[in-house]
Amino acid sequence: MHATTSPVPGTRFGPEVCVLVPMYNEVTVVGSVIEELLQHFSHVVCVDDGSTDGSSAVARQAGARVLRHPVNLGAGAAMRTGFEYVLRDPRVQVAVTCDADGQHRVVDAVRLAQRALVGDVDVVLGSRFLADSNTSVPGARRLLLKAATVFTRLTTRLDITDTHNGLRAFGRRAVECTDVTLRGMAHASQVLAAIPEHGLSYVEEPVHIAYTEYSLGKGQRGLNAFNILCDLAVHQMRIAR
Amino acid sequence: MIIKVVLIAGIALAAALMMRGPAHRQLALRRMFGISIAAMGVAAVAWPDLTTRAANLVGVGRGTDLVLYLAVLAFSFLSMALYQRIARLESNITQLTRELALTTPPQQTTDTLATSGQVTRSA
Numbered sequence: 192m193h194a195t196t197s198p199v200p201g202t203r204f205g206p207e208v209c210v211l212v213p214m215y216n217e218v219t220v221v222g223s224v225i226e227e228l229l230q231h232f233s234h235v236v237c238v239d240d241g242s243t244d245g246s247s248a249v250a251r252q253a254g255a256r257v258l259r260h261p262v263n264l265g266a267g268a269a270m271r272t273g274f275e276y277v278l279r280d281p282r283v284q285v286a287v288t289c290d291a292d293g294q295h296r297v298v299d300a301v302r303l304a305q306r307a308l309v310g311d312v313d314v315v316l317g318s319r320f321l322a323d324s325n326t327s328v329p330g331a332r333r334l335l336l337k338a339a340t341v342f343t344r345l346t347t348r349l350d351i352t353d354t355h356n357g358l359r360a361f362g363r364r365a366v367e368c369t370d371v372t373l374r375g376m377a378h379a380s381q382v383l384a385a386i387p388e389h390g391l392s393y394v395e396e397p398v399h400i401a402y403t404e405y406s407l408g409k410g411q412r413g414l415n416a417f418n419i420l421c422d423l424a425v426h427q428m429r430i431a432r
Numbered sequence: 433m434i435i436k437v438v439l440i441a442g443i444a445l446a447a448a449l450m451m452r453g454p455a456h457r458q459l460a461l462r463r464m465f466g467i468s469i470a471a472m473g474v475a476a477v478a479w480p481d482l483t484t485r486a487a488n489l490v491g492v493g494r495g496t497d498l499v500l501y502l503a504v505l506a507f508s509f510l511s512m513a514l515y516q517r518i519a520r521l522e523s524n525i526t527q528l529t530r531e532l533a534l535t536t537p538p539q540q541t542t543d544t545l546a547t548s549g550q551v552t553r554s555a
Binding site for chain 2: 238258259260261262264268271275276279
């Protein structure tokens with residue numbers, strides 16, 4: 192559909208693809224994450240969710256456009272701000288979300304962006320559990336993610352293998368109708384809930400996750416799964432009302 | 433009795449503070465409600481038999497029990513009202529923060545750095 196979508200390793204996307212990097216206190220890693228992204232994407236927007244460690248300055252120095260929340264609101268709110276930004280920039284056709292902690296590979300982001308630019312699906316979801324992903328997920332983490340996946344599959348009836356993967360690509364239509372209102376981590380499932388709700392089409396792509404000590408330390412603790420569950424249950428009740 | 437003095441003084445103080453409270457949509461209603469609650473409180477302290485008689489009327493054995501039940505109810509409603517109010521405030525803050533993040537001009541635009549190709553970091 193676009194000249195820029197040829198799957199050449201040296202591809203660099205123009206402003207039509209916007210990479211959104213929500214970030215909260217990631218000063219040690221976010222700089223290199225953004226530098227790597229900028230080699231393949233010219234339009235990298237970092238949403239700083241009220242970091243207090245100078246992440247904003249590092250991200251800006253690395254070359255990203257930084258949107259800064261003056262106070263910390265939560266991961267879902269940061270994502271929503273990114274979406275809102277995309278909706279105000281008419282050039283953007285595809286928004287790619289990518290975690291700031293370096294657990295995603297840029298090649299995967301490129302592949303997801305290319306897939307989304309084709310335009311036949313609204314949402315391209317990264318999955319670490321597809322056969323080609325090559326990711327060995329640590330035991331406890333695997334259990335937690337599997338439970339979250341079962342829960343989300345039940346509530347959204349989507350046929351997907353990995354519900355809490357930060358690497359995703361959204362076509363403009365998907366960005367328009369995805370309404371992220373939960374501020375915390377439950378937004379990952381809420382984004383998925385928008386898919387059946389608005390009749391969006393979706394496809395999963397295998398992505399590799401680098402489980403570094405850093406990303407494991409920052410990631411969701413087991414008890415947090417319970418919080419995610421509660422947030423979602425409350426949200427479901429609100430919808431039903 | 434000393435306790436009666438302490439309790440009635442407390443109720444009077446709380447009622448006085450409420451009178452000066454922040455502007456509210458239904459300020460008059462709120463004040464009337466507050467005054468009547470305070471009056472009932474004073475009456476209950478001054479004549480403890482009143483609560484027991486009221487309790488017997490509605491099928492509760494002791495006045496103290498009735499007061500406790502009503503207090504629990506009041507507390508629940510108050511908590512819910514406060515919870516909803518805080519949720520509304522949070523949502524307002526989120527919208528304000530988002531608007532601020534989106535409208536604050538960046539010190540450096542993406543375009544100038546992006547077109548210069550390789551980006552170096554000196555942090």
